[in-house]
Amino acid sequence: PHVLVSAAVIERDGAFLLTRRLDGTHLAGYWEFPGGKCNPGESPEGSLVREIREELDAELVVGPEMLTAVHEYPERRVELRFFRCALATQPRAILGQDMRWVRREDLASLPLPPADDELVRWLMRTAGR
Numbered sequence: 001p002h003v004l005v006s007a008a009v010i011e012r013d014g015a016f017l018l019t020r021r022l023d024g025t026h027l028a029g030y031w032e033f034p035g036g037k038c039n040p041g042e043s044p045e046g047s048l049v050r051e052i053r054e055e056l057d058a059e060l061v062v063g064p065e066m067l068t069a070v071h072e073y074p075e076r077r078v079e080l081r082f083f084r085c086a087l088a089t090q091p092r093a094i095l096g097q098d099m100r101w102v103r104r105e106d107l108a109s110l111p112l113p114p115a116d117d118e119l120v121r122w123l124m125r126t127a128g129r
Contacts, residue, residue: 002077006044007035008052008085009066009119015101016123017087018110019055022097026076031102031110033082033119044081056091056099067122071115080115 010017010033018031036051038044045062052060063084071078093099102110107120 002079004038004044005035005078005080005115006038006048006051007033007080007082007116007119008048008060008062009033009082009123010060010085010087012087012101015103016107017091018100018102019093020098022095026073027113029111030113032113032116045083048083048085052085052091055093055095055097057089057094058091059088061086061088067119069115069118071113073114078115082119 008017017034019034021028021030021032023029034052034055035048036055038047039050042050044065048062049060052058063086065081066084067082069080069082071080091099104123107123112120
C-alpha cells in the first residue's frame, strides 16, 4: 500500500524537534520529525496540525513544503512530505514518547527512518545558509 505522511521540520536555536516512535508501531524506537499519516480527504498541512495536537498537545503554524521523499519499505511505500513549521505553543509529549531538540550536526548520529535520510542530507548541505 501507498501511505502519505507529513512531517514537521521545527527548528529552534539551531536544533530540530524530534520524537521517538513508540513500541508497537512501525519503526518503533526510531527518532523522527513529528507528524503522521494523512487521513482520506485530509491535506498534508491539515494532517500535521492534527497530529501535532494529538501527539504533542501543541499548536502548529505550517509553512512551505521543503522536500518530498518516497521510500519503499518491504510492507509499504511511503510518500513523506516535509514542511518547515513553527510552534505557536510549547510541545509536551502526551503519548509517552520521548521528545528532544537535536542539533543539526547530531541528526546523523540518531537512528532515523530511512525515509528521512534525504531530508537529513539536505539539512546538512544547507547548514549556515
